[in-house]
Amino acid sequence: MHNESSTQHAQGADAFYFGQLAQGRFVIPRCADCGRWHFFPRVLCPHCGSDALEWLAPSGRGTVYATTTVRRREGDYNVCLVDLDEGPRMMSRITGVAPDAVRIGMRVQVQVAHEEAGPLLVFTPGETQ
Numbered sequence: 579m580h581n582e583s584s585t586q587h588a589q590g591a592d593a594f595y596f597g598q599l600a601q602g603r604f605v606i607p608r609c610a611d612c613g614r615w616h617f618f619p620r621v622l623c624p625h626c627g628s629d630a631l632e633w634l635a636p637s638g639r640g641t642v643y644a645t646t647t648v649r650r651r652e653g654d655y656n657v658c659l660v661d662l663d664e665g666p667r668m669m670s671r672i673t674g675v676a677p678d679a680v681r682i683g684m685r686v687q688v689q690v691a692h693e694e695a696g697p698l699l700v701f702t703p704g705e706t707q
Contacts, residue, residue, distance in 0.1 A: 591619035617666035638688035647677040
């Protein structure tokens with residue numbers, strides 16, 4: 579578990595999130611008052627308005643809620659909405675499988691990819707223990 583409330587306020591929610599991602603850590607805010615997780619990072623809980631946020635590592639497991647294949651001359655890729663087991667819905671992509679093989683309801687596991695443009699949160703098929 580990773581709790582960095584004071585650091586988050588000093589840097590801003592976006593900067594803190596991306597700074598953690600650059601170090602290979604996936605953390606998102608969870609409200610200490612209502613207990614709900616949220617994404618995209620904010621300085622106030624979107625559920626109850628509290629500023630008592632903890633930055634914690636979720637399980638990283640989720641389920642594909644929606645998917646589409648983007649067709650480009652350079653190659654196809656998918657864009658997905660993934661529901662994390664903790665509740666938040668994230669837009670990302672699934673790697674390690676053909677774009678057309680991604681299915682609604684597919685179980686996925688988060689992975690931090692380090693690309694030329696910077697760190698990126700992606701998902702891979704299945705779950706790791």
